[in-house]
Amino acid sequence: MTHEHDWLQHIRANRVVAYPRDYGLWRNKFLTQSQYLTACRQAASNELELYTAVYSDYEISNQLVTELFYDIDVDHADTHRSILDNQRELINHDTNVHDISNKIYERADVVELIVQLEPIISKVRSLYSGRRGVHLHIDLCPVRVVDLRRASEHVAELFGIIDVVDKQVLGDWRRVARVPYTYHKLTGQECVLLNPTTDAELMKTLSELLHEKFTCKTCSYTMPMPSETREAATVLGEPPPCISYLLGQLSAGQKLSHQARLHLGVYLLRIGLKPDEAAILFKPSPDFNYETSCYQLQWLHEHNYKMYSCEKAKQYGLCPLPVDGCKYAPSPNWWF
Numbered sequence: 001m002t003h004e005h006d007w008l009q010h011i012r013a014n015r016v017v018a019y020p021r022d023y024g025l026w027r028n029k030f031l032t033q034s035q036y037l038t039a040c041r042q043a044a045s046n047e048l049e050l051y052t053a054v055y056s057d058y059e060i061s062n063q064l065v066t067e068l069f070y071d072i073d074v075d076h077a078d079t080h081r082s083i084l085d086n087q088r089e090l091i092n093h094d095t096n097v098h099d100i101s102n103k104i105y106e107r108a109d110v111v112e113l114i115v116q117l118e119p120i121i122s123k124v125r126s127l128y129s130g131r132r133g134v135h136l137h138i139d140l141c142p143v144r145v146v147d148l149r150r151a152s153e154h155v156a157e158l159f160g161i162i163d164v165v166d167k168q169v170l171g172d173w174r175r176v177a178r179v180p181y182t183y184h185k186l187t188g189q190e191c192v193l194l195n196p197t198t199d200a201e202l203m204k205t206l207s208e209l210l211h212e213k214f215t216c217k218t219c220s221y222t223m224p225m226p227s228e229t230r231e232a233a234t235v236l237g238e239p240p241p242c243i244s245y246l247l248g249q250l251s252a253g254q255k256l257s258h259q260a261r262l263h264l265g266v267y268l269l270r271i272g273l274k275p276d277e278a279a280i281l282f283k284p285s286p287d288f289n290y291e292t293s294c295y296q297l298q299w300l301h302e303h304n305y306k307m308y309s310c311e312k313a314k315q316y317g318l319c320p321l322p323v324d325g326c327k328y329a330p331s332p333n334w335w336f
Helices: 004-010 033-045 057-061 097-101 108-121 148-159 200-214 241-251 258-270 275-280 290-302 310-315
Strands: 021-023 028-030 051-053 064-073 125-128 133-144 176-178 193-195 220-224 232-236
Touching: 004 033, 021 033, 028 033, 057 064, 064 108, 064 148, 108 125, 108 133, 108 193, 133 176, 133 200, 148 200, 241 258, 258 275, 258 290, 275 290
Parallel strands: none
Antiparallel strands: 021 028, 021 051, 051 176, 064 133, 125 133, 125 193, 220 232
16 A cells, blocks of 8 residues: 555645755755655655654745644643634535544543544544654645745634634644654654645635735735726736746737737636726737737636646747746746
């Protein structure tokens, strides 16, 4: 039986650039996915400890949050017996407690803690630490934050766990956490994966909340608009190089390829323009047709199209930079 899918999901390798990333107690570096999986297999098969950083170097350098990490153990929870009494709006209680607690055999106090946390555990990626408690990894759509500690505290308050989490790890960009299916050195017990995923609707709700309250508000730019529509559109974040490149070609009167029109059109829709507004930006094109452009953009809007990934954009000749030279890699869809 292989755990590779759960290991990669644990470090969110499919969402943003996942390497380099700290691992182990001495903060060595994982440089590739292969190195990470090799270490995971060795630790699992030999019943060894293994840690990995919650955030990759890329996430840290860009203040990009893809999850919130919480450590809760029985020592903190003993004095708070009703953790979740008032937290029913965000979390729907629908998982069988017995199925979860039955995975932990040795510690009755830990089982009791898991039962208390079950409404949260049933909705977020979570792990039994192998000794005294539970690790919660609340996955998010990538969002930039100016204060990770305040953002972590805010979500903990919403979930009613602020008084039972380990305060020392809140907002720690360099925090390491135990890897599923590895073992706790002191107890010899396996770190059991209680829930492999965060509920998609919850993830979306929390991401939007953090974006509204804690994102970098000053990172914005103004896109000039033709006189036929708005004077300007203010957009969070600077435009990806591929978009600036395509806008430059368009302004110079060059004819864009089908892939270039799709990529640029989807971007304009994702930053908030209506199809008829976005259509006017294609006016400098030598084959511009307003009705056709509106129809095509409306189609993209209704079918929720996404921009090309950085690798795909490079293949189509839409990006002027090496993929690893762009801060929006591996995909601008996680930013806009």
